[in-house]
Amino acid sequence: MDPIRVVLADDHPIVLAGIKALLNADPEIELAGEATNGGEALPMIRSLVPDVAVLDVSMPGLNGLELTERVAKECPATRVLVLTVHEDAAYVQPLLHAGARGYLLKRSAADDLLRAVRAVAAGGVYLDPSIAGHALADPSAATGSSGSDESGEALSPRETEVLRLIAQGFSNKEIARRIDLSVKSVETYKARAAEKLGLKTRAEIIRYGASHGWLDALTLR
Structure with missing residues (x-):
């Protein structure tokens, strides 16, 4: 089976190093590229066409929301997994609208990052377990x-x-x-x-x- 190819973008060096270590420790995942801002990440994703792009929400240049929109439109074969410190459910909906397939809190990364990458790569949606219930529950919206x-x-x-x-x-x-x-x-x-x-x-x-x-x-x- 081919490894899951991942591009990682985060502007925090310590976080970037930690996420890289988690990804590199899994033989079924290949870290194809890394960037420290959205402006670097987009051309890299266009060029490498990874299976998954793990993107920080708050980055200089293109932020995570803008970058997610661009990747969804320009690189539909690449699925976006958003990595963030934001636990507010209000952040989730705009990112899903933009085309994100996953939303993972940085504090959960040590336990759940690899699981999230695999779920998104397989075509599913991954939402951090701590926010999944209330993030999508919107009584004022049409649930059908x-x-x-x-x-x-x-x-x-x-x-x-x-x-x-x-x-x-x-x-x-x-x-x-x-x-x-x-x-x-x-x-x-x-x-x-x-x-x-x-x-x-x-x-x-x-x-x-x-x-x-x-x-x-x-x-x-």
């Missing part, structure tokens, strides 16, 4: 449950399966391969499920998935 009750339309088993995998961060192509459907069929099931539940964005689908326990297993990988 009320829409389902009002319309009386329940999801079919296949619609539920597709939506669950979407919430976990898999692409339509990855889902098609996993459950042996065409990409077009996956898109159809996704559209039907989202319409029934009144879900309009990926973030809303993730919130719905979190409220139904679909992300719980991901935080344990």
